[in-house]
Amino acid sequence: MDEWQAPEALPELELARMRVLKDLSEIAEKIPRDLWILGQRVYYLTDLGAATSAANLARKCGGRTHWWCTALAGYVHHARG
DSSP states (O other): OOOOOOOOOOHHHHHHHHHHHHHHHHHHHHSTTOHHHHHHHHHHHHHTTOHHHHHHHHHTOOGGGHHHHHHHHHHHHHHHO
């Protein structure tokens, strides 16, 4: 039995994800320690196949939010398989 594979994403969807990621990056400059924005950036980077960038972003958030950074890094590693 062949394993089911999801169809490839439409180019429009990829572009929309990249725009969202760009917007989130700009917002992160204005609100640098917002945990939700950080999580969304890590999610979209991972979703776009940029797991290394997502892991680097999760690693450098540090400080009082160490638990959140660890959770995000775990998410990226899980998504990588």
